[in-house]
Amino acid sequence: MRLATFNILHGRNPDDDLVDVDVFARAVASLDADVLALQEVDRSQARSHGADLTAVAAEAMGADEHRFVAAMSGSPGSAWVAATGEEQPDSAAYGIALLSRHPVAAWQVVRLPTLRARIPMRFRGQVLPSWIRDEPRVAVAATVETPGGTVTVACTHLTFVPWWNGRQLRALTGALEATTGPLALVGDLNMGLERAVRITRLTPAARALTFPVDEPREQIDHILTSPDLVATSARAVRLPLSDHRALVADL
Secondary structure (H helix, E strand, C coil): CEEEEEECHHHEECCCCEECHHHHHHHHHHHCCCEEEEEEEEECCHHHCCCEHHHHHHHHHCCCEEEEEEEEECCCCCCCEECCCCCCCCCCEEEEEEEECCCEEEEEEEECCCCCCCEEECCCCCCCCEEECCCCCEEEEEEEEECCEEEEEEEEECCCCHHHHHHHHHHHHHHCCCCCCCEEEEEECCCCHHHHHHHHCCEECCCCCCECCCCCCECCEEEEECCCCCCCEEEEECCCCCCCCEEEEEC
């Protein structure tokens, strides 16, 4: 099974700030993934031409099974609010997606602890901190029936606030404790590999720098697995969109 994760930056090319849906579709197809996790996914947003990027990706990779889970509902700006899970199927939203070429026996959505207060964060190049409010974070897990057996794959995108993303990751691993059989936890965890492994107690299936895309300095995108899943190869892939590289592992 080929498993991939990709923070797509809502399909945007950071060089020109434009979204080309056809370029996005070709990029997804080039990964040739059996199961694909996506983060920063738009649905019905003007900035991505009103496209349902999950549906575009599903068609491109030939995935009959797919699920988009909104973290935010509405459009960026004053109408940008936390999603509840009760949104209409074609309403404007932003979140994560999980897609599979193999049948999915069950889906699970996990809404992670939200940091509600504004906090000071100092970003690269800044002398004074900025006060920011984080967005809600979610995860989605699928029980995938592969030719080699059943595998649970969970996708998430955690906050960039260092002391809070650990809490979110612990909450997610706790929600997955009842999982039986092989498990893969994938996505943009916004933390380094050593810390992600320490919190989840899972095994890294891929060791490769993923961010920023041009000259990556760190790995914040991960494919972590239980010991009964073994990676035969893995790599980071630069594609013509996003500020991240995609991460791919053959299991």
